[in-house]
Amino acid sequence: MTPSDAAIHSFWTEASERYLAASGPESFYALRARLVAEKIAALRPGAKVLDLGCGGGLLSVALARRGFDVYGADISSEMLAAARDATRGLLDEPNYRFRLVQGAIAPFPWRFEVVIVLGVFPYVRDHESYMRYLAGLVEPGGLLVASFTRRASLFAWKEVVSLLSRHPKPSGWRQTIHNLMTSGLWSGGVADRAHAGQVCNTRSFARLFARNGYRRVDHLDFYHWPRWDEAAANRGFLGQAAARLLGWCHVGFYVEKSVSQAPERSTRVATSWMP
Numbered sequence: 001m002t003p004s005d006a007a008i009h010s011f012w013t014e015a016s017e018r019y020l021a022a023s024g025p026e027s028f029y030a031l032r033a034r035l036v037a038e039k040i041a042a043l044r045p046g047a048k049v050l051d052l053g054c055g056g057g058l059l060s061v062a063l064a065r066r067g068f069d070v071y072g073a074d075i076s077s078e079m080l081a082a083a084r085d086a087t088r089g090l091l092d093e094p095n096y097r098f099r100l101v102q103g104a105i106a107p108f109p110w111r112f113e114v115v116i117v118l119g120v121f122p123y124v125r126d127h128e129s130y131m132r133y134l135a136g137l138v139e140p141g142g143l144l145v146a147s148f149t150r151r152a153s154l155f156a157w158k159e160v161v162s163l164l165s166r167h168p169k170p171s172g173w174r175q176t177i178h179n180l181m182t183s184g185l186w187s188g189g190v191a192d193r194a195h196a197g198q199v200c201n202t203r204s205f206a207r208l209f210a211r212n213g214y215r216r217v218d219h220l221d222f223y224h225w226p227r228w229d230e231a232a233a234n235r236g237f238l239g240q241a242a243a244r245l246l247g248w249c250h251v252g253f254y255v256e257k258s259v260s261q262a263p264e265r266s267t268r269v270a271t272s273w274m275p
């Protein structure tokens with residue numbers, strides 16, 4: 001683990017309680033997980049799926065309920081424990097299915113038809129080398145689902161205004177405002193402009209995937225307001241354009257381009273990409 005990976009790891013170990021508390025069934029995160037799972041169910045029903053950066057398992061649960069063969073991995077053992085608990089009764093052998101991510105070692109010795117990295121890119125230092133790591137996890141012709149956070153979003157600005165107008169201001173408010181404006185996240189300490197800002201719009205995100213052999217087949221944009229986000233999958237042209245410009249989170253669905261059709265599921269791969 002590099003020192004920076006260690007910082008991200010300890011940040012998430014510390015933040016796990018707060019994130020899990022904010023991830024209740026009525027939360028924005030639960031809604032996002034449900035809509036992403038519905039989209040994947042339309043694109044690759046019943047696939048063998050890796051939920052990478054699974055957190056407390058919101059998406060894993062939504063996928064398991066839709067009949068997917070779900071596996072998960074995360075850098076935080078606290079998050080993994082929560083994901084195992086959340087999927088108990090829905091998936092067999094949760095202890096085996098949810099594994100710790102350790103450095104660049106693949107968490108499972110096979111590839112997946114679908115790999116999802118939701119809410120992880122802002123915490124990744126080097127997107128290009130992370131793409132190579134992800135490419136080693138996805139089957140040829142597989143689907144990669146990933147998100148980034150837009151710093152110039154309505155949500156980030158609303159958070160800035162509400163922090164500025166609070167009296168007395170909470171401790172660390174200057175740092176939080178800086179974080180929001182440079183990364184769109186409260187937690188800029190480990191997600192500052194240097195890496196969170198590597199992709200700051202939909203086009204640069206799509207280019208990152210295109211350079212690495214992936215073609216975008218669909219997308220969802222979220223404001224981080226459940227009332228507005230319920231419609232995320234059914235917006236008209238103008239609604240989509242507004243959400244793409246001002247929404248807080250963009251989720252892209254990318255297909256690996258090397259084959260025109262997905263191969264048989266659960267292909268066991270040659271292990272040459274493993275360390």
Ligand SMILES: C[S@@+](CC[C@H](N)C(=O)[O-])C[C@H]1O[C@@H](n2cnc3c(N)ncnc32)[C@H](O)[C@@H]1O
Nearest residue numbers: 012053054055058074075076079101118119123
């Ligand atoms: C914002 S949370 C999102 C959790 C979940 N994907 C969801 O949508 O609810 C980010 C998660 O990614 C994990 N994470 C951050 N960097 C990671 C990495 N390099 N590999 C695996 N997990 C990572 C964190 O521990 C945390 O659980």
